[in-house]
Amino acid sequence: MANLNTSLNKSFDIIIVGAGAAGIGISILLQKLNLNYLILEKNTVGSSFKKWPKETKFISPSFTGNFFNAPDLNAITPDTSPAFDLLTEHPTGNEYAHYLEIVSKHFQLNIETNVDVKSILKQNDSFRIETNDKTYSSKYVIWAAGEYQYPKSDSFIGGHLCTHYSEVNSFDDIIGKNSVVIGAYESGFDAAINLVNSGKQVSLLDNFQYLEFIESDSSYSLSPFTRDRLKDVFENIDYNPDTRVTKVEYINAKYQVTTNDGQVITSDDEPINCTGFDTSLKLVEKLFEFEDDYPILTQCDESTKTPNLFLVGPQVRHGTALFCFIYKYRQRFAIVAEELAKRNNLIEEDIEETLNDYKNNNFYLSDLSCCDDECIC
Ligand SMILES: Cc1cc2nc3c(=O)[nH]c(=O)nc-3n(C[C@H](O)[C@H](O)[C@H](O)COP(=O)(O)OP(=O)(O)OC[C@H]3O[C@@H](n4cnc5c(N)ncnc54)[C@H](O)[C@@H]3O)c2cc1C
Incomplete structure (x- = not known):
């Protein structure tokens, strides 16, 4: 499916930057839709999780409720479950990275590792992506480079x-x-x-x-x-x-x-x-507009400043709704993938069929007004 030419400049329809939970999660859906994509990852799959302190565990619990339409909170697809793979409720970072490796292999994702994206330039209708190695070009970019590898160290003097x-x-x-x-x-x-x-x-x-x-x-x-x-x-x-x-x-x-x-x-x-993290978005900040340090996004998580540039992952925010946990931002994968499928002229029924599983399992959040409510007790 993917255009695996070996020349110095590589061209794809969609390039995803980052092979963490967000980059892997969206790519599985692009793969299911038979879209032409490539993931560029500066280290290895799940490398941020591999860098967590040894003792740190997931705070959100994993439990295989998938077959009753209540997918594992930490799953990145409706049909996988970290609890099922890892046999634990609160995985460590290394364990979760293992889950990401298992799903990447299972879905045979198209990933190039050890490719560090240095800059992205929009030229006419395409993006030019400079890396430590080759130059890539694509019509669409999905930014999924996360936060963890961009620590915030200037919250106070010293x-x-x-x-x-x-x-x-x-x-x-x-x-x-x-x-x-x-x-x-x-x-x-x-x-x-x-x-x-x-x-x-x-x-x-x-x-x-x-x-x-x-x-x-x-x-x-x-x-x-x-x-x-x-x-x-x-x-x-x-x-x-x-x-x-x-x-x-x-x-x-x-x-x-x-x-x-x-x-x-x-x-x-x-x-x-422990004052938090900056965001990888500082590498591409000129391509987004910002409000209160968060990028301003359209209803399908596209940059309001640079058409065809999308964002997935914990930096997504709409109103007061922060999508900073996996169980939240995974609900936007299908929104972005659906938009890309339409722009690539995929047949409506084929898109619908692929997205059905996501829609039926709370992996498709289009109505953002629901995210503002407090629990009643
Ligand atoms: C201590 C801690 C505990 C957490 N606990 C939970 C929890 O219990 N539940 C939960 O849902 N969330 C939790 N989170 C948040 C969760 O880890 C993040 O939401 C998640 O890692 C974000 O995934 P991501 O794919 O966006 O980013 P990442 O996992 O950081 O992935 C980004 C990837 O992009 C790559 N990359 C970065 N820059 C470049 C570049 N320039 N070129 C190419 N590749 C690049 C990185 O190597 C990395 O592999 C926790 C976070 C922390 C720090």
Whole structure:
């Protein structure tokens, strides 16, 4: 199916950048629709997940409910299930990467690994994609390069003195008895819990009140999995809500963390920076318009600035609905794929038949007004 020519310049109808959950998920659907596509991946399939700290697990639970039209929350197609493949409810990053490798092989996806996309240029009706290796061209681009490999280290002065969460291989590697964790959403609490489990006392600095804040949208509120784990270790955590770090310094062989209320907390080890991630979109920021740091997208997740450039994955936002979990953004794969199928003049009935499975299994979210509701109890 794909145009596998061996010349220096390679041309495809659709190029997908990134072979994480989003890139693999959308590509399976493009493959099912017999569209001509290629995935470019700078490392290997699922490489962000492989970089997670060894102890970190999925907070969203996996369970094989697929055959009762309730697909596994972490599945990227209606007919696969990480719980079925991995036999665990909360996979580690490595385990989930294994699931992505299994599905990529099963669906025989067209992927080139070790291809680092450096820039994308729109020239007339096509995109020119410069990489560390060859130059590619395509009519459409789907950006799926994620966030994890683009850590945010400038949230406060001295961020470079800290270890960013994404740089931790294992919390056991962090020596010393007292750790300071800056930022207390999911990754901050995960770091604190795992540090206590490896024998440390932790100061956790939360610039908000995440422990108190309860909302039914999991994009804004700590998960039950995190709250459950916290019960066993909370006595070893010095939790500081409403505490924003203003600077980190290294003075007399100690790290000094200064907060907005004038506290100075010292530690022997580099503080762990859990203030989040930038986005890979900074590589292509000229091709999007932004509002509140999120790209502005059309109803089919296309850039409002650059026609034929689509976005899939956790950076998708419509109104207040953040699609930052797999069970959320997977519901937009079929929206993008359907649009591409129509633009490639596929027969209406063939598209419908392929998308049926997605529509019948809550993998097709076209009405965005539904995402604003709070649970009634
Ligand atoms: C600690 C942690 C826990 C999480 N827990 C959950 C959870 O329980 N449930 C859930 O649904 N979500 C969870 N998430 C979020 C989830 O991991 C992300 O939503 C998901 O990884 C995003 O998938 P992605 O494919 O967009 O990005 P990624 O998985 O980051 O994939 C992007 C891919 O693009 C490649 N790439 C990047 N730049 C380039 C380039 N320039 N050229 C070519 N390739 C490139 C990367 O190598 C990578 O393979 C968690 C995130 C973190 C950090």
